[in-house]
Amino acid sequence: MIEVKALSKQFDAQIAVNDISFRVDHGQFCMLVGTSGCGKSTTLRMINRLIEPSHGQILINNQDVTTLPPEQLRRRIGYVIQGVGLFPHRTIHQNIGTVPRLLGWKKADIDARVTELLTLFKLDAATFAGKYPHQLSGGEQQRVGVARALAARPELLLMDEPFGALDPLTRELLQDELLRVQKLLGITIIMVTHDLEEAVKMADVIAVMDKGELLQLDSPETLLRHPREGFVQSLVGGLDRSLRLLAIKQVSQVMTPLQQQPSPSVPSIAANANLRDAMALLIWERAEQLQVVDAAGKHIGQVTMHDLLQQGARA
Secondary structure (H helix, E strand, C coil): CEEEEEEEEEECCEEEEEEEEEEECCCCEEEEECCCCCCHHHHHHHHCCCCCCCEEEEEECCEEHHHCCHHHHHCCEEEEECCCCCCCCCCHHHHHCHHHHHCCCCHHHHHHHHHHHHHHCCCCHHHHCCCCHHHCCHHHHHHHHHHHHHCCCCCEEEEECCCCCCCHHHHHHHHHHHHHHHHHHCCEEEEEECCHHHHHHHCCEEEEEECCEEEEEECHHHHHHCCCCCHHHHHHCCCCHHHHHHHHCEHHHCCECCCCCCCCCCCEEECCCEHHHHHHHHHHHCCCEEEEECCCCCEEEEEEHHHHHHHHCCC
């Protein structure tokens, strides 16, 4: 559990972060969202003390971060940035094993952990462990960057716009991969983004910041349905708010039992697809309902246009 209390940072006469407080529970995915210069990256860097606060307190599992030497604290917190930051003259194995080596892990344990993480991120260890960063694509480098941050089994992962420099297709694939890994490991993540679509898709809670202040902290659905007047409303409002609401939920959450035997003439959609994708398929196929299938391709339910309209409508 991460708790931030009355946190502030001032650079000379400029107030970058102004008296913000929030809490992120164990296993939650929290997104810090706002325009450039709003204080979200400064907030992130105060958590691992890359920047020292001017005022306030940060607790990780009820321990004040200032009671630990900065180097010791950072070895307990994973940190991923947009530019990846891999060491160019070290192999992928050496990059991922950096923090475990600093912590004095045995070589066999490091080797096993590197293989485990490469496999987790769908990178064949025999193929990738001996390569150097310049031999990898941007998406592969970013996977390795996240793997390195997770190598020492940190209790918290901080991410500063990690996918911002990637092309849209690679970015979407890595978002899905990170969500899969996060749910598998149960790790707490705080991530900075300026992309509301990314925040709505990935977060359990979204913190909206502007001019150094925390304006609203809520679940994606609450934020979209009940934004605070002013900046937050302008950020999340607009005609595409309904589509963002549909992107939050999976088909499995709203499907109903099949009313008739499965038919090859009725389009099918995966149970883990989001409602936005279901709506797109309905429109494309000019259909009124979709058959829902599980990972094995078995028909397990149905979802209708009416179901989706209800989910995306004003409360």
